[in-house]
Amino acid sequence: MPEETGEVRERFRPLLRAVGVGKAFVGNRVLDGVDLDVMPGEVHAIVGENGAGKSTLIKILGGVYQPDDGQLVVDGEARRFRSPREALSAGVVVIHQELSLAPSLSAEENIFLGRFPRNAFGVIDRGLMRAHTRQVFEQLGITVAPQDIVATLSIAQQQMVEIAKAILADARILVLDEPTAVLDENRVDILFATIERLRAKGIGIVFISHHLEEIFRIADKVTVLRDGRVTGSAKVAEVNQDWLVARMIGRSFVAHEPHARRVRQPALAIRNLSVPGEVSDITLTVSEGEIVGLAGLVGAGRTELARSVIGLSGPVSGAIEVFGRTVRIRSPNAAARLGIAYVTEDRKAQGLLPNRSVRENATIANLRRFARWGILRLATEARYAREMVKRLDVRLASPGVEIRTLSGGNQQKVLIGRALAIEPRILLLDEPTRGVDIGAKQEIYAAIERLVADGMAVMLISSDLEEVLRLSDRIVVLRRGRVAATLSRAEASESAIMRAAALAA
Amino acid sequence: MPPKSRIALGATSIARTWQRLGVLAALVLLVIAASLLSHRFLTVPNLMNVLRQVSIVGILAIGMTFVILARGIDLSVGSILGIAVVLFAGSMDSRGMLVSIPLGMGAAALAGLVNGVGVAYGGLPPFIMTLGMLSFARGLAFIYTGGTPIPINNESFYAFGNGYFAGVPIPSLILIATLIVSGFVLQLTPFGRSVYAIGSNDEAARLSGVPVKAYTTLVYVISGFLAGLAGLVYASQLSIGTPIAGQGYELDAIAAVVVGGTSLFGGKGSVAGTFLGTLIIGVLANILNLTGVDPFVQQLFKGALIVAAVFIMSRTKR
Numbered sequence: 001m002p003e004e005t006g007e008v009r010e011r012f013r014p015l016l017r018a019v020g021v022g023k024a025f026v027g028n029r030v031l032d033g034v035d036l037d038v039m040p041g042e043v044h045a046i047v048g049e050n051g052a053g054k055s056t057l058i059k060i061l062g063g064v065y066q067p068d069d070g071q072l073v074v075d076g077e078a079r080r081f082r083s084p085r086e087a088l089s090a091g092v093v094v095i096h097q098e099l100s101l102a103p104s105l106s107a108e109e110n111i112f113l114g115r116f117p118r119n120a121f122g123v124i125d126r127g128l129m130r131a132h133t134r135q136v137f138e139q140l141g142i143t144v145a146p147q148d149i150v151a152t153l154s155i156a157q158q159q160m161v162e163i164a165k166a167i168l169a170d171a172r173i174l175v176l177d178e179p180t181a182v183l184d185e186n187r188v189d190i191l192f193a194t195i196e197r198l199r200a201k202g203i204g205i206v207f208i209s210h211h212l213e214e215i216f217r218i219a220d221k222v223t224v225l226r227d228g229r230v231t232g233s234a235k236v237a238e239v240n241q242d243w244l245v246a247r248m249i250g251r252s253f254v255a256h257e258p259h260a261r262r263v264r265q266p267a268l269a270i271r272n273l274s275v276p277g278e279v280s281d282i283t284l285t286v287s288e289g290e291i292v293g294l295a296g297l298v299g300a301g302r303t304e305l306a307r308s309v310i311g312l313s314g315p316v317s318g319a320i321e322v323f324g325r326t327v328r329i330r331s332p333n334a335a336a337r338l339g340i341a342y343v344t345e346d347r348k349a350q351g352l353l354p355n356r357s358v359r360e361n362a363t364i365a366n367l368r369r370f371a372r373w374g375i376l377r378l379a380t381e382a383r384y385a386r387e388m389v390k391r392l393d394v395r396l397a398s399p400g401v402e403i404r405t406l407s408g409g410n411q412q413k414v415l416i417g418r419a420l421a422i423e424p425r426i427l428l429l430d431e432p433t434r435g436v437d438i439g440a441k442q443e444i445y446a447a448i449e450r451l452v453a454d455g456m457a458v459m460l461i462s463s464d465l466e467e468v469l470r471l472s473d474r475i476v477v478l479r480r481g482r483v484a485a486t487l488s489r490a491e492a493s494e495s496a497i498m499r500a501a502a503l504a505a
Numbered sequence: 506m507p508p509k510s511r512i513a514l515g516a517t518s519i520a521r522t523w524q525r526l527g528v529l530a531a532l533v534l535l536v537i538a539a540s541l542l543s544h545r546f547l548t549v550p551n552l553m554n555v556l557r558q559v560s561i562v563g564i565l566a567i568g569m570t571f572v573i574l575a576r577g578i579d580l581s582v583g584s585i586l587g588i589a590v591v592l593f594a595g596s597m598d599s600r601g602m603l604v605s606i607p608l609g610m611g612a613a614a615l616a617g618l619v620n621g622v623g624v625a626y627g628g629l630p631p632f633i634m635t636l637g638m639l640s641f642a643r644g645l646a647f648i649y650t651g652g653t654p655i656p657i658n659n660e661s662f663y664a665f666g667n668g669y670f671a672g673v674p675i676p677s678l679i680l681i682a683t684l685i686v687s688g689f690v691l692q693l694t695p696f697g698r699s700v701y702a703i704g705s706n707d708e709a710a711r712l713s714g715v716p717v718k719a720y721t722t723l724v725y726v727i728s729g730f731l732a733g734l735a736g737l738v739y740a741s742q743l744s745i746g747t748p749i750a751g752q753g754y755e756l757d758a759i760a761a762v763v764v765g766g767t768s769l770f771g772g773k774g775s776v777a778g779t780f781l782g783t784l785i786i787g788v789l790a791n792i793l794n795l796t797g798v799d800p801f802v803q804q805l806f807k808g809a810l811i812v813a814a815v816f817i818m819s820r821t822k823r
Contacts, residue, residue, distance in 0.1 A: 312712075333714035342712070350712050353705035355773050364702050365713040367695035376693050418713065 013076060015040050015204040016061070016092065016173045020070035023056055023228075030056045031228045033070070037221075038173055038204040043195060045207045045215045045236070048225035049248055049465070049498075054208055057225070061175055061206065062094035063087030074173075091172035097181060099158050101150045108133040108146035111165040136164045140197050156187035160194060167203070174198065175206040180214055181299050192218050210297045212241055212502045224248055241503060249494045264288040265323070267457035268340070268426045270309065273318035278304035279481040282318070286426065291448070291458040293472030295465065295497045301481035302461045303345055306428045310335040310342045322426070336365065338426075341419035345430035345461070347408070351415045354404040358396060359385040361403045361414050366421040388417035393443045409433075409440025416447065427451065430461045445471060465494045477501050527817065528766050528781045535785060539792040546795055553674055559787035560676035561586075561735045561742075563780065565754055566761035567680075567687050568731030570779045571724045573762050574691070576704040576771025577631035579725060581620060581638035582732040582758055586751030587646040589613040589736030593662075594655035594746020602662055609740075610733040616642055617729015621722030635725075639755070646748040654747040657740060666741030676738040680780075683731065687776045700724060704771025760807070761786055764814040786810065 018036040022029070031053045038044045048054050059065045061072070063081030071078050074090045081087040084094070101110045108129050109116075117132075119125040133146040142160045150158060159179055166174055176195075180188045195218055198205060207219055215222055216236060224232040224247040232239075232247035266287045274280040279301040286292045294302045308316050311329040319326050322338045329335045332342065344350040353361050362385050363370055370381040385399040392413040396406055403411055412432060419427060429448070433441045448471060452458055462468045468475055475492045477485040477500035485500035540547040565582045572579045592609040600608075616638060623634040668675040691697035699720050702710040711717045732751075739750055765782025767774025789810060793803045 310712075331714070332712055333716070336714050344709075344712060350706075350708050353702050353709055353772065355768075356701060356705050360698065360701070364698070364710065364715065367698055371695050374694055376695060376698065378693075422714075 013040075014038055014073070015075065016206075017073040018057075018061070018070065019073060021057070021060060021067045021072070022069040023060060023065060023067055029228055031060070031067075034225070034228070034230055035233070036206075036223055036230075038206055040172075040202040040204055041199050042221060043199060043205045043207050043219045045209065045219035045222040046225060047209070047212065047215060047222060047244060047248060052225040052248070053228040054225055055177070056228075058094055058175055058177055058206075058208065061087070061092060061173075063092070088169065088171075091170060092175065093166035093169065093171040093173070094175040094177060095159065095162050095166065095179065096177050097179070099155075099162055101158055101162060103151035104149065106147050106149055107144050107153070107161045107164075110150055110161060111136075111168055132168060133164070136168050139201070140164060140167065140194050142194065154187070156183050156190060159183075159191065163194060163198070167198070167201075171203070173204045173206065175208075177208050178210065179207075180209055180211060181297075188214070210502055212244055215244070216241075241499070245495050245498055248498065264455065266321075267323060268309070268459070269321040269324075270305075271319045271321070273305070273308065273316060273320065275304060275308045275313045275316050278313065279308065279478070282478075282483055284476050284483065284486070286457045286459050288425070288455045288457050289452055290473045291452055291460050291471050293468035293475040294459060294461045294478065295463075295468050295475055296478035296484070296501045298463065300478040300501065302478055303430055304481075305478070306342055306430055306459065306461060309428060310340060336422045336424070339422075339424050340426045340428065341365070341422050341424035342428040343412075343415050343419050343430060343432060345434060347411055347415065347435070352403055352411060355402055357400050358389070358394070358403050358406070358414055359399040362388050362399070362417045363421055365418050366423075369421065369423075384421065385417075388414070388420065392417050392447050407440065409436040409444065412436055412440070412444060413447065416444070420451075424456070426457045426459070428459045428461070431463065432460070433462070433464065433467060441467075465497055468492075468497070469494065528764070528778055528785070531814070532781050532785050532788070535788050535792075539788055539795075542792055543795040546792060549672075551791070551795075553672070553677070555784075555787050555791045556677040556680075557674035558791070559783050560674070560680040561738050561751075562754060562757045562761060562786075563680045563783040564683050564731050564735040564738070565758035566765075566779045566783050567683050567776050568728035569755075569758040569762050570765075570767055570774065570776050571687070571691070571700060572631070572728045573759075573767050573769060574704045574771060574774055575700050575721055575724045576707070577624060577721070577724065578635065578759070578769075579617075579620065579728045580632065580635040580755050581616065581642055582728060582735075583751035583754035584639045584642035584646070585613045585616045585729050585732035586736040586739060586754060587748060588616065588642045588649075589733040590740045590750040591646045591649050591655065591746045591748055593737065593740040594657050595649060597657045597659050597662060597740075602659065605662075606737065609736060610730060613733025613736060614726055614730040617726040617732070618722065620729065621725030624725060625718040625721035643748070643752070646750075650746065650748045652748060654745045657744045657746060662741055663744060664741070666738050666743070676742070679734065679738060683734065684776055684780050691776060696720060696723070701772050704773075706772075757786070760811050764811060766818060782814075785814075 014037040016038040018034055021031055021034045023031040034057060046054055046057065056065065060067050063084040063086050066080065066082065079090055102113065111133055112129050117125040117128045130146050137144060140163065142164060144153060144157050144160060150161065163174065179191055183191060195205060209215060219236045222234060222236050223230055224244060226248060264287060266285050268286045270282055270284050273282045282305055284292065296302050304313065307313055309320060309329065311331045311334055320329060322340065327338060329338065353364065359382060363381050367376065370376055370384065389396065389399060394410050394413045396410060403414060433444055436444065448458060460468065460471055469492055473489055475487045475497060476483055477487065477497055479501055487496055545551055568582060569579055589609040589612060592612050593605050596605040596608055620635050620638050623629045624631050664675060666676055670678055691700065699710065699715045702715055703717055703720060707717055740746055761783040762779050763769065764785055765778035767778055786807065789806060790803065793806060
């Protein structure tokens with residue numbers, strides 16, 4: 001049966017291969033000798049910690065970056081994509097977490113955007129467009145009406161539309177970049193059903209996810225990246241979670257000296273707190289003089305928890321106690337009066353007053369403190385700014401300069417200084433060292449430790465495992481809005497956190 | 506790194522000084538040019554005349570500065586001025602000044618309150634909300650008067666627009682008092698500081714505990730109130746309440762704010778700058794009048810001035 005042999009050979013030739021792909025940015029190697037094979041009808045998962053090189057690899061596959069060494073082979077032919085357009089024409093489509101649909105257009109218009117079918121009069125042939133859309137939706141089991149406006153669709157449905165768009169553009173390799181990060185569990189099932197159909201069509205799929213159990217549900221093969229290198233590649237059926245976690249972490253973690261901290265009375269106690277759609281049934285306590293780390297994947301509900309504590313989410317159920325008193329906090333102002341300060345993870349959008357001075361940025365959260373009879377005492381304010389600059393080791397020419405002229409690390413210190421201006425007893429730090437260079441990181445750690453030594457209760461939200469492990473007395477791991485584990489300093493390790501954060505219980 | 510950032514800081518501070526001095530320097534240059542072009546320019550009566558002529562738009566522009574600093578816009582100030590004017594005129598002779606003035610000013614502040622609530626609590630874009638008020642308030646002024654101007658016969662009211670105190674026109678004194686109080690509020694009160702913060706990044710201000718909605722509302726109330734005050738000067742100067750009073754003044758006010766160096770993107774600027782901007786436009790108009798330039802051509806100068814001022818400022822930034 002020669003025909004079948006041919007088909008078998010076809011099935012065993014990779015659609016896409018990456019051979020020894022490497023990439024460096026200003027001398028910093030982010031990918032090194034990465035090999036990857038994607039067969040037709042195969043789901044190939046890529047896993048790795050933040051910074052392992054996953055997104056660089058995706059960008060190379062999608063034609064955004066060009067590899068410094070190694071090559072991409074599509075259908076047995078070496079290719080060099082100089083743009084996403086070229087990747088597209090070779091049949092490689094990357095579906096990013098942030099979808100790229102036009103929200104005010106319909107599903108079918110999005111699918112045919114830029115290549116509308118025309119009839120004899122040069123007018124868009126809506127009938128043809130709808131027929132094609134219907135057909136592909138049916139094939140993929142998508143239950144969206146072609147004429148629905150994208151803005152009215154759920155994120156999951158929008159993903160489907162984007163996948164359908166790729167298929168109609170003759171994609172043969174789909175790269176799905178953390179598609180489940182924005183989906184709740186039921187929607188994940190729907191997505192996986194679609195992926196099954198794509199697989200049956202012979203499409204090759206590269207699937208990125210932080211959730212390891214998803215790998216075991218959907219993937220055929222898995223490649224683990226760490227520090228830009230492949231640390232393992234195997235058939236999913238032949239490995240288990242321990243195998244994956246071991247290859248993701250790799251290095252053994254050096255425990256830091258436990259700090260001689262005097263933990264005093266409970267400062268913030270959260271009991272069975274739920275915010276619909278964000279977090280559910282969270283219970284945790286932060287005491288004076290202690291740091292409680294809040295770990296978890298992006299989207300696990302850590303920021304949402306902090307925001308609900310300072311009164312920024314709508315109705316919540318459960319209770320919050322501050323120094324033993326049950327309170328209802330309805331605004332950041334109310335939180336401040338109770339001695340709770342929050343430092344945002346999103347400096348640019350929610351933190352900085354970019355074109356105002358460092359001084360004004362430092363005092364905006366508690367202007368009342370610097371006013372008497374409703375008039376600002378500029379000298380008092382300037383003194384606070386100078387002291388804050390000294391205390392937090394902010395590097396700048398003068399507190400009068402606009403904050404946007406400072407480096408990220410120094411901006412962050414000023415925002416911590418802003419929180420301290422309300423003289424808080426409870427400090428919620430959300431990713432305090434994101435986008436901060438290593439030197440400034442150490443300075444921020446030192447500042448946090450000094451505050452804690454003086455009795456501050458700190459809740460530290462961080463995706464940087466080393467940071468959480470280094471600073472925290474206890475670590476609470478959230479997963480999909482729930483507490484997945486509470487780890488003591490002795491129990492905590494990168495693998496324990498990763499397991500709790502990424503695996504189903 | 507440190508030397509480089511120090512240079513960068515030096516550069517920005519030079520740019521900022523230039524920005525601040527730039528408006529003043531432009532005014533000085535303009536005054537020098539004006540005095541060379543006409544010997545009548547640099548005389549006390551003429552300068553007092555300029556000062557009186559700019560007072561109405563100057564007061565409006567100060568209110569506008571509050572709104573623009575908070576990253577808003579108020580297109581309705583001309584119409585709010587109009588409604589205040591017809592209310593002053595309609596009640597002055599029958600009820601007297603003590604009732605009439607609070608009535609007109611109160612109505613103006615109320616219109617500002619409606620703007621503020623619509624923007625801050627209703628979530629309407631400032632442009633749309635105040636565009637609606639521009640039409641609505643003007644309509645009310647026409648309805649109230651039936652389209653006919655109402656004369657005012659009140660000797661003491663006449664002084665607000667036409668009197669002098671220590672040789673200075675009273676409307677100019679009202680403008681200067683407004684300037685001083687506004688400058689004080691913006692620079693030295695928590696509210697003023699918060700207005701800058703809201704304009705710079707309202708989300709950050711909110712997270713910092715600034716009552717963003719209340720303060721945003723207040724900013725429009727101030728703008729409305731000052732439009733009422735400008736209306737007081739207007740009604741007094743003309744001694745007549747016409748429903749078309751203040752038509753188009755909103756654009757003159759915005760022009761003065763912009764020429765004065767306040768950023769339309771919020772968070773940057775001052776009422777002192779606005780005052781200088783008002784004077785620049787006023788002096789330009791004055792010298793064009795003195796040298797007998799066709800009023801139609803004067804419009805060209807004004808338009809060019811606005812664009813040039815903003816262009817220069819965008820160059821000196823950063």
